[in-house]
Amino acid sequence: MNVKQSDIAAKLGISRVTVTKALQDSPDISTEMKVKVKQIAEEMDYIPNLTARHLTAKKTRTLGVILPDITNMYFSSIVRGMMEVAERESYHIILTVSREEKTKESENIFKLLSMNVDGLLVCQTLDTVEAEIFEKVKKRKKPLVFFGRPVGFSGYDSIGFDDFLAAEKLTEYLISKGKTKIAHISGDIKSDGGYRLDGFLSAMKKNKLEVNEDWIIKGKFFPEYGYEGFNKIFNAGTLPEVIFCGNGMIAQGVYDAIREKELKIPEDISVVAVDHKKFAEMLYPKLTYIDYPTRTLGCEAMKLIIQKIESKNKKNKIENIILDTFLIENDSLA
Amino acid sequence: MNVKQSDIAAKLGISRVTVTKALQDSPDISTEMKVKVKQIAEEMDYIPNLTARHLTAKKTRTLGVILPDITNMYFSSIVRGMMEVAERESYHIILTVSREEKTKESENIFKLLSMNVDGLLVCQTLDTVEAEIFEKVKKRKKPLVFFGRPVGFSGYDSIGFDDFLAAEKLTEYLISKGKTKIAHISGDIKSDGGYRLDGFLSAMKKNKLEVNEDWIIKGKFFPEYGYEGFNKIFNAGTLPEVIFCGNGMIAQGVYDAIREKELKIPEDISVVAVDHKKFAEMLYPKLTYIDYPTRTLGCEAMKLIIQKIESKNKKNKIENIILDTFLIENDSLA
C-alpha cells in the first residue's frame, strides 16, 4: 500500500539494493545515482519502514524507559532531559509507565524487550525489592540503567540523587548560618521523605544539636501536611527558627499556615526545603532550597545507557553515579 | 541469540507454525499441544519478537502521540488518561515531544509513520498553521486525531475543550452570584489565554456589564503575572469584587499579592480561575475554578482513535468533540 524501496527501484529500472544503498549514502553508489534515487523517493513520498529495518539490523536505536508516574514533574523533567540527548544522538524513546505497580513494571519490561529496544532505562516502583525480572534482562545482555531512585540490589548501573546527603547538606548550611532550632516536616518516610529526615537528623547529631521531638512531623508530600504540620509545631509552644520541609509542596502548606498566623517569612520564621526548581521558585518569598537538577539527570542517564550500548562488547564495569544537588539561596531564610 | 519460535519447535520436534498457532491460542491446535508449547516457551524464557510480527501483520497495535511539552501537567495528565485506555485495549503508545517546534512536529510524524503506528494522536504546536504534513498522513489513510488544542484547519477529527465557553461559563456564574465588578488577569493572549479573555468579555457584554479597562491585565501563565497584575489593579484605585485569573498559577500570584496587602480571601476580595484540578486545589483557601477534565480528555481521545482504526473501512464522518468543563465551587468566592 505504501511506497517501498522496490517501487522506487522499479520506477528507475534499477535493483532494490541500489536503492537501499543510495538511501544509506553508501560509498558503493555514485553521486548521480544517489541524487536520482533520493529525488524520486521524495517525489513518491517514500517513508522507510523501520519495522523491516529493525528485523534485519541488530540495532533499533530505540530505548525503553519505564517511569512510575508521568504526571509527576520530577519524572517528566527527567524524561525531558533524556529526550534531548536521545534526539541529539538519533535514538528514539519508547516511554511506558508502571503506576507504581510491580506487575505493570514487569509487563513493561517484557513489552520493551519484545520491541527490541537497544537498552532499558528504569525508575523502579516503590515496592520493587527483588531483582528477578532484571536478572532476566541481564541474562539477555540487554543494557539497563536505573535512574532517579535508590536501587534495592546491587550489580546494576544506576544514576540518581542522594536524598540523605542533600538533606544533610541543607541542614549543615542552616547550622553554618547560626540556626540551631530547626523543625522538620517530612514527606512519606517510606521513600525519599525518610532519607531526607535521616539526613537532617544525622547532620544535627554530627553538630551535637538537640532535636525537639515536637518538631519532627512525619507527613506526606502534599501541602496539607505542611499546613497541619506547622500548626502542630506552632501549638506545641516554642517556635523554631527554621522549618525544613521535605519538599516544596509541603513548604507551600507551611507558607499558608504561617501567613494565617500573621507571621512573616523570613523575619519571624524561615522556611527551607529540598525540591526541584520550578515549584520552589513559585512561592513568595522565594524559597531557599536544595535543587535536584532533574533534567541533567535525564541527560546523564541517557548518555550512560548509550555508552553502555555502544561499548557493549568491551568489558564494562558497573557504575553507580550520584549527581550533585545544589543549594539555591533565595529569600525564605533569614 | 534470543530464543525464538523455531527453537521451541526444534525442542518439541514440531513445526514452527504449530508453535505460532499454539501461542496464539488458535482453535487449530489441540489443548494438550498448546499447554506443552506454552510451558516450554516459559521455560526457555521466550519473548515474542514484535518487530517480526509487525512486519507480517497489518496492525501493530501501536499508537503515536505527539505532545508539545511533557513537563506540562495539562499534557502529562492527558497522556495518563490515554495510557489507561490504551492498556485496557491492548494498545501501546509511543510518545514523542515537539517542544512547540513545527519542524520537530513533522519529524515526529515521519518517525511514527516509519514505525508503522496504527494511528496518530497529536496536539499541535502553537504555530502550526498549515495542514500540509497532516494532509500526507491523510493521504496514507492513517487515522489521526487532534487533541487538547483548537485546530487551525478543518477536515480532521479532534477532541478538546473550549476555552471561550469555559470562561463564559465561569463569568456567567459570577454574575449569577451577584458580582458585577470583575477583573481579569489573562494568560498569553496568543493562545488559550486569549480565548479565555474573549469568553470573559463576551459574557460581560451579554449581561450588559461594564468592563473597567484597568481591570483587564494581559499577562502570561506564571505566578509573577498574577502578582504584578493584582498590584496594578490595586494601585488603579477601586477594587473589583472578583479577580478572574487565566489559570491557577496566575491565581497563586494573586493570592500572594492579596495577602501582602493584608486583605482576606474571599471576605475582602474573591478569586476564581480556569485550570485543571491538581493545581487549583493546592491553594488556601481552595480556589473556585473551572476544571478541565484532562484525564477524561485523554481517555476519550484514545477511544476515538481506536474506534477510527477499528472501523477503518467503513465510511467515517469527521468528529469534532468538545468536552464539558466543570465548575468547582470552593472557598475563594464570597
Place this chain on the structure above:
DNA sequence: CTGAAAGCGCTTACAG
C-alpha cells in the same frame, strides 16, 4: 559502481 542471493522472526492462507 551495480545486483543476485539469502535471511531477519513471524504469520497467513492453503493443503493434507
Place this chain on the structure above:
DNA sequence: CTGAAAGCGCTTACAG
C-alpha cells in the same frame, strides 16, 4: 489437528 510454502520490507555479505 498439523505442516510446507510464500511473503512482510529491508539489509548484509558476496560476486561480478
